[in-house]
Amino acid sequence: MPSTLIYNIGAIVSGDLRVPLIEADSVYVEDGLIHEVGTDRADADTIIDANGLTLTPGLVDGHTHPVFGDYSPTQNSVGWMHTYLHGGTTTIISAGELHLPGLPLDRPDPKLFRDLAILVRRCTSTYRPGGLKIVGGTMLLTPGMTEADFDVLADEGCRVVKFIFFPYDRAIEEGAAYTQWAKARGLTVKIHSGGVSRSGLSVPAGAEVVKALQPDVVGHISGGPIPMSLGDMEALVQDADGYLEIAYAGNPRWSVRVLELLRERNAIGRVTVGTDTPSGTGTVPRGMLRTILLMSSLGGVPAAEALCLATGNTAQAHGITSGLVRPGYPADLLLMGHITGSNGSDALEAIALGDLPGISTVLVDGEIVVRERSQQTPPPERLARIVKER
Ligand SMILES: [Zn+2]
The missing domain is CATH 3.20.20.140 (Metal-dependent hydrolases)
Known part of the structure; x- marks a missing residue:
């Protein structure tokens, strides 16, 4: 079962309006699904250093x-x-x-x-x-x-x-x-x-x-x-x-x-x-x-x-099983941050001020589909880093 570990996350947005932010700095994915939100694991097939970026559902x-x-x-x-x-x-x-x-x-x-x-x-x-x-x-x-x-x-x-x-x-x-x-x-x-x-x-x-x-x-x-x-x-x-x-x-x-x-x-x-x-x-x-x-x-x-x-x-x-950072949900995830020159000092502050955030990495079902930066936003000041790939 392919696994992915994302660590060093600055903030996690849950996708659930009742509890919008999750107190954790890591996510562990197995077989395309979110397995643990906050984990002690140190290894996986793929390891991503989020470099302090904000993680949100896709x-x-x-x-x-x-x-x-x-x-x-x-x-x-x-x-x-x-x-x-x-x-x-x-x-x-x-x-x-x-x-x-x-x-x-x-x-x-x-x-x-x-x-x-x-x-x-x-x-x-x-x-x-x-x-x-x-x-x-x-x-x-x-x-x-x-x-x-x-x-x-x-x-x-x-x-x-x-x-x-x-x-x-x-x-x-x-x-x-x-x-x-x-x-x-x-x-x-x-x-x-x-x-x-x-x-x-x-x-x-x-x-x-x-x-x-x-x-x-x-x-x-x-x-x-x-x-x-x-x-x-x-x-x-x-x-x-x-x-x-x-x-x-x-x-x-x-x-x-x-x-x-x-x-x-x-x-x-x-x-x-x-x-x-x-x-x-x-x-x-x-x-x-x-x-x-x-x-x-x-x-x-x-x-x-x-x-x-x-x-x-x-x-x-719309009755779709998606959009939450929660165990059992598809690992459709985004890492984003503030863009160099932005008035915000992280993605959430930039958004609140109306500044576009920059997207670094995107995963769908645990697979990396956008690597360290998006082709459609300016890069965030800090980029995620793919440390290990199977
Ligand atoms: Zn229409």
Whole structure:
């Protein structure tokens, strides 16, 4: 069983909002899983000297649009997943594979949408560009689906279904039934909330629609790109349950407002994080990091908590076993620190001040996938050092 020891860690962010920081300076990994957090062991097949850097779970981007392989038709770009990995993201969750070139979105077809989700799920379940994990196969909901479609989806291992091109005005009860069918099978229900998407064909959805459909996650509550009205956002914070997604592609002003409202109500644990990219916003390798900076430096969320929202909380919202530094969890881990010249003296202080942290080493399932420095952030002032490799 291959093993990895990471020692000399400056701080460990747990990914668990209830206890954001762990008092330990080492992690021992065996067979791809975290085995011990704080260890007396002195040897392993691979040994990494963290050199005082901060260790966090790999970031979980809860809102992405994978389509085919590591290619984004939206921006005609190849290799975006690989760049996201170097931005600290170790898992991406699909919010629908709707940007397939030529896919006729003006004629939503239940069978086609189901089969597209299954196709992408099968293509992405073991495909890991550079090491990135893809939770693909998100079914877009459209009238005419049957309960059997949800059985097939769950059997295929798909995780998420999403409302976006749905005629809420004439089929809201059918939509509410879909939510029930999905939840009964352990699928996460997401809705594209707010104004029309880039396709121009999605249907706006505010608080009334969300309350009628009861999704698990309100996708980009503060805009992706256009938010619902401020009154509707406030209503969902105040009189509804469920996760509220803060997206990089959203309206930064309202993201800050939603965080403020949640903090006032001691309900920051309802936040899940994503980039909503690739999209018209671009392919943004540092999109998750920048959303963490927004939440912490302007949204009043302490840096370690912002990291927990972007890791363990987002994984939990989508039913994924990931995002925690905890024995038994996949060793998807990041080592980061402050960049030379930063106002912060470590990664957490830099984040709180809004300064991008630098990523040194990234591991996925205990394998080193980014070595001593990332290609997408400036290097941190101190780099981790791979002392021994099997
Ligand atoms: Zn989206």
